[in-house]
Amino acid sequence: MALPKVCGIETEYGILVRGAENNPVSASSLLINAYIAATTSPQRGRVGWDFDDEHPANDARGFSLDDIIAPEIETTLVNAVLTNGARYYVDHAHPEISTPEVSTALEAVRWDRAAEEIIRRSMVHASAKLSAGSAGQAEVIVHKNNSDGKGNSYGCHENYLLARETPFGRIVAQVTPHFVTRQIFTGAGKVGCELPGVPNDHVPYQLSQRADFFEEEVGLETTLKRPIVNTRDEPHCDAQKYRRLHVIVGDANMSEVATYLKVGTTAIVLAMIEDDALGDDWLLGNPVSAIRQVSHDPTLTRTIPLRDGRRATALEIQWGLLERAHKYEQLHGLACVGEGVGPDVLRRWEQVLTGLEHDPESVASIVDWVAKQRLVDGYAERHRIESGSPRLKAIDLQYHDLRPDKGLAGRAGLETIVDPAEVDEAVSKPPTTTRAYFRGRCLDKYPDEIVAANWDSIVFDVGREPLRRVPMMEPLRGTADHVARLIDESDSAVELLERLGS
Amino acid sequence: MAEQTRKQKTTTSRTTDDEVIEDAAPAASESGEKLKAELDDLLDEIDEVLETNAEDFVKSYVQKGGQ
Numbered sequence A: 001m002a003l004p005k006v007c008g009i010e011t012e013y014g015i016l017v018r019g020a021e022n023n024p025v026s027a028s029s030l031l032i033n034a035y036i037a038a039t040t041s042p043q044r045g046r047v048g049w050d051f052d053d054e055h056p057a058n059d060a061r062g063f064s065l066d067d068i069i070a071p072e073i074e075t076t077l078v079n080a081v082l083t084n085g086a087r088y089y090v091d092h093a094h095p096e097i098s099t100p101e102v103s104t105a106l107e108a109v110r111w112d113r114a115a116e117e118i119i120r121r122s123m124v125h126a127s128a129k130l131s132a133g134s135a136g137q138a139e140v141i142v143h144k145n146n147s148d149g150k151g152n153s154y155g156c157h158e159n160y161l162l163a164r165e166t167p168f169g170r171i172v173a174q175v176t177p178h179f180v181t182r183q184i185f186t187g188a189g190k191v192g193c194e195l196p197g198v199p200n201d202h203v204p205y206q207l208s209q210r211a212d213f214f215e216e217e218v219g220l221e222t223t224l225k226r227p228i229v230n231t232r233d234e235p236h237c238d239a240q241k242y243r244r245l246h247v248i249v250g251d252a253n254m255s256e257v258a259t260y261l262k263v264g265t266t267a268i269v270l271a272m273i274e275d276d277a278l279g280d281d282w283l284l285g286n287p288v289s290a291i292r293q294v295s296h297d298p299t300l301t302r303t304i305p306l307r308d309g310r311r312a313t314a315l316e317i318q319w320g321l322l323e324r325a326h327k328y329e330q331l332h333g334l335a336c337v338g339e340g341v342g343p344d345v346l347r348r349w350e351q352v353l354t355g356l357e358h359d360p361e362s363v364a365s366i367v368d369w370v371a372k373q374r375l376v377d378g379y380a381e382r383h384r385i386e387s388g389s390p391r392l393k394a395i396d397l398q399y400h401d402l403r404p405d406k407g408l409a410g411r412a413g414l415e416t417i418v419d420p421a422e423v424d425e426a427v428s429k430p431p432t433t434t435r436a437y438f439r440g441r442c443l444d445k446y447p448d449e450i451v452a453a454n455w456d457s458i459v460f461d462v463g464r465e466p467l468r469r470v471p472m473m474e475p476l477r478g479t480a481d482h483v484a485r486l487i488d489e490s491d492s493a494v495e496l497l498e499r500l501g502s
Numbered sequence B: 001m002a003e004q005t006r007k008q009k010t011t012t013s014r015t016t017d018d019e020v021i022e023d024a025a026p027a028a029s030e031s032g033e034k035l036k037a038e039l040d041d042l043l044d045e046i047d048e049v050l051e052t053n054a055e056d057f058v059k060s061y062v063q064k065g066g067q
Helices: A024-039 A105-133 A168-181 A256-274 A287-295 A314-332 A341-358 A368-383 A390-398 A420-428 A436-445 A480-489 A493-500 B030-049 B054-060
Strands: A007-012 A014-018 A079-081 A087-091 A094-098 A139-143 A156-163 A214-219 A226-230 A242-247 A303-305 A311-313 A450-454 A457-460 A468-471
Touching (some): A007 A256, A014 A094, A105 A256, A168 A226, A168 A314, A256 A341, A311 A314, A468 A493, A480 A493
Parallel strands (some): A214 A226
Antiparallel strands (some): A156 A242, A457 A468
């Protein structure tokens, strides 16, 4: 029986400054510090991130590159844990938000939208600070995209909980067809192409921001020679029982339904793999070539080779996966991805494939690359401008601008599935269904007694040595059902720890 | 769960590296007119908010690599 597909999204955002020095590292720090200052009382110390259990060099194939790769030093950069259970930090030269752990694709959309809202508020506070300090109006501007058009890419990563005993080789082979082809509805669209040697006018528009940057089928790298399947083995929970699949291949989405489908379909595909219910029918012949070929073909008609010699379009492969998913639902049910959400994902999956097949424009309210293409093509036609014009690339970039008065996605008529009031609540409140609940509630109620927090533990200062580390090795323990009353009734961390017993 | 009928994928045209089959253009209709009007409004908005100096903006938009 597949484990509940606990999941989460980490987004690296693009950042630039106008009217003051454009240094992304200091701008990212300013962004986060301004938000923290505005949302917490001055007396509170900052709760730091506890790096003790981080092992990003562990490879799922059974070795560690710690001896070869120098450990990443993040400790000097800004790193905050929020009361909704999220992590908000500077990752090299980008602000990044990791959503709290959630149980369903719908929750993932809600807390991903909350992350956008946190960024919006951060921009306002940071811009005000910057303007106060400098001669005139200064602005910090953040984009939710993955590509600068200059050969640089930054990620929107997904994470999914799997049973440790699932053979990693099976995961790699059987999830790859989905990773390569899901971009027909998850792609955020891009004007131009960044493969060395390919002229822009060969690929005036493509489905995915990220496809050009993938060079390997499987591997540990995340910043160069990116692999379609990433082997990072850092579960942040009980490593005997669990695996966290770290997915780097996706685009960041502005469309809520696209995010919903991205996470929802992938969770179902992984559940099928875990239960050995997917099989090898759709294994690809050349995944690295295929991911670019699919991305470069907005007509969705190009076929890619399968390992058994057949050829299929990305659409056909997705129909095949959906058919498997329906069978899986009948045999096993979809409780692992949410009783209500699972069937709804299947419905939406069918809706989007049908739309893409018969009339792609009919899914402009759901699929980012279609919505964006409509703007780009419409604008080009109205102003009679050539593809290759910087104004079209500007539309591509501005689609992802998170400023409400400037962002184009907000104007494109995209369908929403989460109530704005729920997004607003998710800015400060954690999900109730995972250990993020315990983390978020404690940070909110006992901030002065918490020294550090990370995904799988909280370190409390109870006023005397030693500090008390509370492990949180089970992603599904520490939910509202388990601990809400306990926290409600404990006025201090000291009391809470006493009640928790050991 | 009731068996759901899945639409057969009969209308997709396929291309290999050798041939390209054009999809038929959808017929114009009242809803097509409405869509065009919506698009026109949208394009008006873009005209208003798009970066005034697109060339500079695009050229100067550089991000350091991330993950």
